[in-house]
Amino acid sequence: MEARRLAAACEGPNCQMPGVKKQPARGAKPAPIKRRDRERTRQEILDIAFEEFAENGLSGGNTDAIAARANITKRLIFYYFNSKEDLFTAVLEMAYAEMRAAEEGLHLEALEPEAAIRRLAEFTFDFHQAHPQFVRLVSIENIHRGRHMASSRRLKEMTQPSISQIAKVLERGAACGAIRPGIDPIELHMTLNALSFFAVANRHTFEAQFAWDMSSPKAKAQRRAEIADLLWRCVRKD
Amino acid sequence: MEARRLAAACEGPNCQMPGVKKQPARGAKPAPIKRRDRERTRQEILDIAFEEFAENGLSGGNTDAIAARANITKRLIFYYFNSKEDLFTAVLEMAYAEMRAAEEGLHLEALEPEAAIRRLAEFTFDFHQAHPQFVRLVSIENIHRGRHMASSRRLKEMTQPSISQIAKVLERGAACGAIRPGIDPIELHMTLNALSFFAVANRHTFEAQFAWDMSSPKAKAQRRAEIADLLWRCVRKD
DNA sequence: TATCCTACCGATTAATTAGTCAATTAACCC
DNA sequence: GGGTTAATTGACTAATTAATCGGTAGGATA
Numbered sequence: 001m002e003a004r005r006l007a008a009a010c011e012g013p014n015c016q017m018p019g020v021k022k023q024p025a026r027g028a029k030p031a032p033i034k035r036r037d038r039e040r041t042r043q044e045i046l047d048i049a050f051e052e053f054a055e056n057g058l059s060g061g062n063t064d065a066i067a068a069r070a071n072i073t074k075r076l077i078f079y080y081f082n083s084k085e086d087l088f089t090a091v092l093e094m095a096y097a098e099m100r101a102a103e104e105g106l107h108l109e110a111l112e113p114e115a116a117i118r119r120l121a122e123f124t125f126d127f128h129q130a131h132p133q134f135v136r137l138v139s140i141e142n143i144h145r146g147r148h149m150a151s152s153r154r155l156k157e158m159t160q161p162s163i164s165q166i167a168k169v170l171e172r173g174a175a176c177g178a179i180r181p182g183i184d185p186i187e188l189h190m191t192l193n194a195l196s197f198f199a200v201a202n203r204h205t206f207e208a209q210f211a212w213d214m215s216s217p218k219a220k221a222q223r224r225a226e227i228a229d230l231l232w233r234c235v236r237k238d
Numbered sequence: 239m240e241a242r243r244l245a246a247a248c249e250g251p252n253c254q255m256p257g258v259k260k261q262p263a264r265g266a267k268p269a270p271i272k273r274r275d276r277e278r279t280r281q282e283i284l285d286i287a288f289e290e291f292a293e294n295g296l297s298g299g300n301t302d303a304i305a306a307r308a309n310i311t312k313r314l315i316f317y318y319f320n321s322k323e324d325l326f327t328a329v330l331e332m333a334y335a336e337m338r339a340a341e342e343g344l345h346l347e348a349l350e351p352e353a354a355i356r357r358l359a360e361f362t363f364d365f366h367q368a369h370p371q372f373v374r375l376v377s378i379e380n381i382h383r384g385r386h387m388a389s390s391r392r393l394k395e396m397t398q399p400s401i402s403q404i405a406k407v408l409e410r411g412a413a414c415g416a417i418r419p420g421i422d423p424i425e426l427h428m429t430l431n432a433l434s435f436f437a438v439a440n441r442h443t444f445e446a447q448f449a450w451d452m453s454s455p456k457a458k459a460q461r462r463a464e465i466a467d468l469l470w471r472c473v474r475k476d
Numbered sequence: 477t478a479t480c481c482t483a484c485c486g487a488t489t490a491a492t493t494a495g496t497c498a499a500t501t502a503a504c505c506c
Numbered sequence: 507g508g509g510t511t512a513a514t515t516g517a518c519t520a521a522t523t524a525a526t527c528g529g530t531a532g533g534a535t536a
Contacts, residue, residue, distance in 0.1 A: 195433070
């Protein structure tokens with residue numbers, strides 16, 4: 001989640017400048033840099049709300065805690081986002097936008113079918129492993145039956161660029177006889193996502209049930225390779 | 239979830255009998271059958287708490303609501319289970335015990351390797367489809383990082399009977415050359431569980447993202463067949 | 477330097493809700 | 507039928523927390 005805080009950096013007329021009596025120095029507080037920057041403040045709230053909701057869920061997420069960590073008053077949260085629910089929706093939108101951005105970096109065009117499928121598998125696995133808070137947030141949204149997603153025009157408009165990439169690989173592979181024809185790219189995407197998602201989302205109950213390691217780097221690397229094998233095994237011809 | 243309420247039925251000295259002035263007929267209330275039966279009451283609380291937590295999560299779950307639906311006072315919940323958290327743990331224990339019971343019904347011994355693998359896949363898929371509330375509960379427990387599971391001796395002791403069944407099928411298959419050797423039964427179980435779990439747990443976000451049907455009987459049947467194919471494709475020799 | 481806009485705040489409210497106390501009463505046993 | 511045990515209750519508390527109201531003040535513009 002490094003792509004966030006796009007409109008940050010100290011620049012423009014809102015930048016902290018000497019001459020104005022900022023930081024009223026009340027008590028031992030670190031006296032945060034306050035800049036009256038709408039976008040910056042909004043983004044800061046979103047970043048912290050993302051953490052809060054991913055950690056504690058929607059009903060568990062606390063607006064007081066978000067305000068405290070963002071060094072603003074709670075009032076401001078309701079000023080920008082008008083309810084906790086809407087804030088959650090905004091957080092979801094941001095999270096999905098970032099995932100979509102990550103997918104742009106996946107270039108399968110130049111690769112042989114097998115290499116492309118393996119790269120796709122590894123990339124998807126790695127993304128989930130690298131963003132457990134995103135995985136948690138999606139789980140939470142599903143617990144709420146996707147109602148925030150359903151009510152957000154932005155979220156519904158975000159089409160997944162990966163699907164068309166997969167479709168092209170499958171077509172190419174089918175044409176050259178390496179991949180069996182008739183595979184639906186969305187189904188394949190679902191399979192791969194299920195495997196990658198589960199490896200993060202259900203780690204705790206699975207590990208507890210089977211005394212099985214899913215968290216060490218070694219275990220992750222092994223599972224990563226297995227998923228890539230599996231995916232290739234299930235699309236290749238014959 | 240039919241296996242619950244084992245110790246129910248009207249029998250013994252607690253059974254509703256004439257002669258005693260039960261049902262004080264206050265107002266128009268249906269005057270529920272109250273029997274002062276420890277086990278029955280406990281089980282009723284558990285059943286309703288299961289629904290409540292599966293629906294609303296741990297922090298979202300409301301003990302007042304549970305009490306109201308169980309026709310008891312909230313105080314009684316804390317009398318039997320001493321906190322909301324402990325009640326949640328008890329609910330989890332019950333849910334897993336029932337899943338384990340369901341797995342007992344799976345007999346793979348008599349089947350050919352391919353048939354056994356397909357039956358396993360279909361059985362697992364069907365179980366998840368039939369118990370969406372169980373799936374939700376497991377998701378919720380993972381959001382809480384499996385801490386209730388970790389703290390429950392009973393849950394940790396419940397070993398999965400399915401694993402040894404899978405191991406036997408894999409052995410037999412490897413011996414007769416139908417299945418490639420060296421497959422870990424836990425890994426296979428994880429793969430199958432991931433696919434089956436995702437089809438229920440992530441239905442909402444996936445459907446919203448891809449305008450893809452995962453809920454109709456037709457879509458389920460198709461996915462079921464695909465998962466069985468996939469599983470066989472990934473274990474068979476060659 | 478007066479004016480206006482708006483980012484921001486302190487205090488409060490109203491509702492919810494986990495958990496408790498001190499009883500009450502149903503059932504069972506002699 | 508009196509006594510003991512244990513299931514059950516109603517009323518209460520203390521804490522939390524989403525949301526609101528009536529402001530204040532920073533900064534741009536003229």
